[in-house]
Amino acid sequence: MTETSVPGLEAILLVGGQGTRLRPLTLGTPKPLLPTAGVPFLAHQLARARSFGVRRIVFATSYKAAMFEPVFGDGAEFGLSLEYMTEETPLGTGGAIRNAAEGLTAAPTDPVLVLNGDILSGHDIGDQVRTHLARNAAVTLHLTEVDDPTRFGCVPTDDDGRVTAFLEKTSNPVTNRINAGCYVFTRSVIDRIPRDEVVSVERETFPGLIESGELVLGYHDRTYWLDVGTPAAFVQGSRDLVLGRLASPALPGPTGDHLALDGADVSPEAKVNNGSAVGSRAVVEAGAVVSGSVLSDECVVEAGATVTDSVLGRGARVCSGAVVRDAVIGDGAVVGPGNELQAGIRVWPGVRLPACAVRWSSDI
Numbered sequence: 001m002t003e004t005s006v007p008g009l010e011a012i013l014l015v016g017g018q019g020t021r022l023r024p025l026t027l028g029t030p031k032p033l034l035p036t037a038g039v040p041f042l043a044h045q046l047a048r049a050r051s052f053g054v055r056r057i058v059f060a061t062s063y064k065a066a067m068f069e070p071v072f073g074d075g076a077e078f079g080l081s082l083e084y085m086t087e088e089t090p091l092g093t094g095g096a097i098r099n100a101a102e103g104l105t106a107a108p109t110d111p112v113l114v115l116n117g118d119i120l121s122g123h124d125i126g127d128q129v130r131t132h133l134a135r136n137a138a139v140t141l142h143l144t145e146v147d148d149p150t151r152f153g154c155v156p157t158d159d160d161g162r163v164t165a166f167l168e169k170t171s172n173p174v175t176n177r178i179n180a181g182c183y184v185f186t187r188s189v190i191d192r193i194p195r196d197e198v199v200s201v202e203r204e205t206f207p208g209l210i211e212s213g214e215l216v217l218g219y220h221d222r223t224y225w226l227d228v229g230t231p232a233a234f235v236q237g238s239r240d241l242v243l244g245r246l247a248s249p250a251l252p253g254p255t256g257d258h259l260a261l262d263g264a265d266v267s268p269e270a271k272v273n274n275g276s277a278v279g280s281r282a283v284v285e286a287g288a289v290v291s292g293s294v295l296s297d298e299c300v301v302e303a304g305a306t307v308t309d310s311v312l313g314r315g316a317r318v319c320s321g322a323v324v325r326d327a328v329i330g331d332g333a334v335v336g337p338g339n340e341l342q343a344g345i346r347v348w349p350g351v352r353l354p355a356c357a358v359r360w361s362s363d364i
C-alpha cells in the first residue's frame with residue numbers, strides 16, 4: 001500500500017487534555033509539548049499530517065492553552081497554516097472538536113481529519129481518508145490491534161467494516177481492535193455535535209451515530225501505533241523515534257543509538273544509548289550510563305550515575321552514583337548522590353532528595 005496525500009485536507013488536533021497520567025511532567029508543560037526525540041511531541045504529528053497533504057490545522061486547546069502559540073506560531077515554519085481555538089472550560093473530546101470546527105474552511109461534505117494529540121502512528125492517513133470518501137461514511141475511525149484489549153474500550157466491526165458497537169473496558173473483550181485516536185469526519189457530522197457543551201466522542205457521539213444507523217466505518221491496520229499517555233509509553237515513543245522504529249520527518253538531526261541536541265555536553269567516557277534523547281545544554285558526565293531515556297534541556301547526569309528508561313524534566317539533576325530506573329523526575333528536581341530509586345517513582349518538580357549515606361543493597 002502506498003502512502004499518498006489528500007491535497008486540501010484540513011485537520012483538528014486535540015491538545016487540551018490535562019495529561020494526568022504523565023504528572024508531574026505535565027504540571028508545567030502540556031503533554032503535546034513535552035520533548036520527544038528532541039522536539040515537542042506535536043512536531044512529529046504536524047510533520048506527519050503535512051506529509052499526507054494537510055496544510056491547515058486547527059488546535060483544540062484548553063489546558064495551558066497559551067503555551068502552544070509561542071512554540072508553533074502561525075505554522076509557516078512547518079509549512080502549515082495553524083489556527084488556535086481555546087475552550088473557556090474543557091469541553092471533552094466532542095465539545096472540543098465542535099468548538100475547533102469554527103476555525104475550519106471545509107464545506108459540509110468535505111472530510112476533516114481529527115487527531116488525538118498523544119498518538120504516534122505509522123498508518124496511511126491518505127488511505128483512511130480515501131476509504132471514508134469511497135464508502136461515504138459519517139465517520140471513519142482508525143482501529144489498531146493490541147495484545148491486551150482489557151485496558152481499552154474495544155470496537156467490533158462487521159464483515160463490511162461497519163462499526164457495530166463502542167464497548168467500554170471489560171475483562172472479556174469481544175475483539176482486540178481498539179480506537180486508535182485518528183478519525184475522519186464528514187464536516188456536517190461535526191456541525192451536529194452540540195455547541196458549548198461537554199461531549200465525549202467516545203461515549204456519546206460515536207455510539208449515538210451507530211444507534212441511529214449512520215455509517216461509522218472502521219479502518220483497521222497493524223502498523224506502528226502507540227498512545228504515549230503513560231510515562232513508560234512516553235519513554236518508549238521517544239526511544240522508538242530515535243531508533244527509527246517509526247519514521248518521523250520532524251527528527252531534529254541524525255540519530256543512531258541516541259540523539260544529542262546542539263549544545264548537549266555528553267562526555268566521551270559516558271555511555272548513552274538505546275534511543276536516549278539528550279536535550280540542549282544537558283550534561284552527561286564521565287562514567288554515567290543513560291539508556292532508553294529522555295533528558296530534557298539543562299538536565300545533569302553526574303559521574304557514575306545511571307538513568308534507565310526514565311524521563312528527566314528540564315533542569316533536573318541526578319547526582320553521582322545515583323540509580324534511576326522507570327522513573328519520572330520533575331523539572332529542577334535533584335536526586336542526591338548515591339540514591340537508588342524504586343522503579344516507577346515520580347519525583348515532583350523542585351524536590352531535592354538528600355544524599356544517601358549508605359546505599360541500600362539486597363545483601364545488607
Ligand code: GTP
Pocket residue numbers: 014015016017018019020021022031060061062087090091092093096115116117118229
Ligand atoms: P490523561 O489525563 O492522562 O488521561 O490524558 P488526557 O488529558 O490527554 O486525556 P485523553 O488521553 O483521554 O485525551 C485524548 C486526547 O483528547 C488528548 O489529545 C487530549 O489532549 C484531548 N482532550 C481530552 N479532553 C479534552 C478537552 O476537554 N478539550 C480539548 N481541547 N482536548 C481534550
